């Protein structure tokens with residue numbers, strides 16, 4: 066008898082496709098010849114500079130005018146940069162100047178040189194031949210369509226030689242918090258204001274700091290130097306080897322030559338932070354962690370994690386760390402979580418710093434995870450780099466997968482592999498079932514598209530596919546394949562095919578890796594496997610594409626792979642029988658001969674499954690019902706067992722799935738009975754866990770989920786305890802709430818007991834707080850107020866970057882968006898202020914362009930849909946948000962259909978069962 070079907074284990078689950086967009090194949094120049102300073106380029110200014118000149122042909126030809134091609138040509142490649150930067154960020158200063166000499170290898174006769182620039186002025190351009198001779202220029206100009214600086218020479222350059230392009234340039238440090246920018250902070254105790262200049266380049270903003278070949282495939286070495294006030298620290302990717310001081314208080318700091326790397330991995334910072342040190346073994350690499358002086362005592366945990374993770378990864382990948390030092394910096398203004406600049410990793414403060422008195426275990430885990438994530442990039446991202454952003458999953462999929470591995474080595478109590486299934490794999494499967502999903506590998510031709518590729522398909526589906534491969538080739542062979550992949554492409558750039566080749570070499574002719582994996586990365590979506598028990602103890606498996614919308618055309622958009630996949634199916638019985646076999650894309654169905662009873666959803670017996678399998682069964686059943694392919698009765702019947710569920714994973718799954726139903730029904734008359742049902746389900750677990758801070762890591766995370774479910778659905782015990790802890794803490798800050806309860810207690814306390822006085826107290830604590838995570842908890846709580854004048858105050862504050870930092874603005878908007886009562890206020894405010902927001906953040910800002918889609922994707926009525934469509938029409942420039950707008954419209958349409966289809970079914974079920 067089969068009692069335990071491995072429904073979505075790493076073998077049998079979820080795979081996904083691939084195509085290679087650009088056919089260009091480039092031989093990267095491997096030369097390491099350096100030219101050590103800019104002194105060879107001096108003399109005249111660039112009087113040749115003009116705006117875009119008249120073109121010589123009316124029909125653009127990339128052959129004759131290669132600057133019209135949005136991709137840099139293959140016949141030019143940077144070999145080495147000498148780069149000197151001088152940021153003026155002190156006090157009111159907000160500009161920078163720079164000089165560089167780029168050695169460029171030329172492999173085809175050409176009279177054009179071009180490289181990327183953005184929002185900067187080039188004040189001088191010269192070119193010297195390999196013999197040092199100054200070359201005559203016909204003209205120089207900016208070609209804004211492709212963000213190029215173009216140099217046209219009077220005479221063609223001979224192929225097989227190098228030239229030296231010398232540029233001087235200036236720019237602003239206040240064009241948003243990406244690229245090269247100024248960050249300001251205030252010392253919590255002394256009130257002293259400090260400034261720093263820092264960088265965040267990935268994917269396409271290195272060109273805002275220095276002219277460069279800003280595509281990841283171009284790797285070269287760098288000699289970097291910076292001019293700065295002598296009493297400030299200046300860091301870059303490599304260790305300092307020398308500095309010179311002048312009599313006016315200025316210092317020039319010079320760094321050792323880098324290894325070969327992509328332009329976006331360069332970093333330079335000047336600041337007056339403090340640091341704590343550690344050593345990474347076995348090579349004894351010095352490691353420093355930097356923070357603003359009043360936060361330096363929050364670095365101890367990060368130092369420990371970094372050491373352990375770096376050492377574990379070095380062993381796992383069988384490759385040394387490569388760089389002679391590692392610096393990590395907590396930057397007060399940071400647009401994302403962190404960036405893997407090689408040897409100088411930059412983080413948002415709340416992602417690197419950890420204060421045990423202020424921060425709960427979930428945020429602690431996030432600090433560990435993101436530290437590990439950036440360290441994985443040292444290999445997947447830095448040593449080998451995606452050839453172009455269309456295959457960024459090769460960087461981010463590996464980082465997402467191995468962050469869990471590295472943290473597990475450091476602290477197995479986190480159980481990150483379990484959390485991976487629930488938080489990464491299950492959530493992205495739901496996303497990928499939408500009609501506006503995308504293939505993992507997708508055409509990208511400009512920086513907006515490159516920006517939009519940093520989404521859950523890249524990270525979570527990418528990582529899930531790698532985990533699936535590990536499942537079918539085995540842990541050991543996967544490890545060897547990864548090591549081979551790194552070794553054979555060291556300091557180079559890679560495409561998915563290079564990975565398939567590396568795996569193929571490990572598995573021999575046992576399977577065709579390219580054939581299996583190509584449809585997974587090249588087409589969007591995922592299959593649902595249907596198992597039918599036939600009379601003669603045979604289970605027949607068939608596949609079809611799984612989509613959230615039951616009316617969707619399963620063949621749209623057209624895919625050369627016909628939305629079929631190679632899937633490895635496996636089973637295991639209670640008495641130890643097991644088998645696995647491939648269902649290939651071309652096969653109609655496959656058969657398993659298994660003695661099995663009448664096994665179907667309705668017969669689900671939770672006691673016969675492991676927690677992770679229970680979680681997967683719940684996820685599958687609820688998602689398939691949500692997509693209209695299974696009667697809601699089935700998963701709702703299954704959920705009844707939850708009154709006795711004590712494990713983390715099923716609750717975490719249910720949290721996501723039940724919250725979809727709760728949010729979508731919130732404004733419906735069914736919400737009352739539904740709310741009571743969910744409250745009943747979680748009541749047992751809530752009583753067992755209590756509102757106290759104890760238990761294992763997963764228990765603590767589970768308590769967080771259960772408190773959110775219980776309080777949101779009106780559990781008295783949860784609400785009363787939360788508001789009493791909240792009120793005591795508001796009245797006396799030393800009567801603090803246990804760190805792991807804070808997120809829920811602050812939010813529900815504010816909701817239940819938050820008047821104007823409480824608002825003022827919380828705002829003050831937010832304003833002076835030094836722990837990023839504690840500030841996040843407070844900001845979230847403020848946004849959950851039921852008093853709309855509180856929400857309006859927050860929206861007013863958000864207009865002033867000194868009250869709500871730019872980096873926290875979108876967090877605040879998301880927090881308000883999570884408060885269902887504030888929905889209309891937020892939407893009206895956004896529409897009324899949208900022009901001002903464009904002016905503040907710019908249309909090319911990823912977070913800004915994701916703001917409205919994230920705000921509206923839970924809307925559930927035709928009327929709301931119309932409003933959103935009108936809004937998108939009024940503001941057609943979606944920049945990097947184009948696809949997320951489509952996704953949000955899809956999501957609203959699906960919600961509308963879902964209500965039409967499911968609301969009455971759920972109502973009837975509740976009447977009968979609840």
Ligand SMILES: [Zn+2]
Nearest residue numbers: 438442461464
């Ligand atoms: Zn990453």
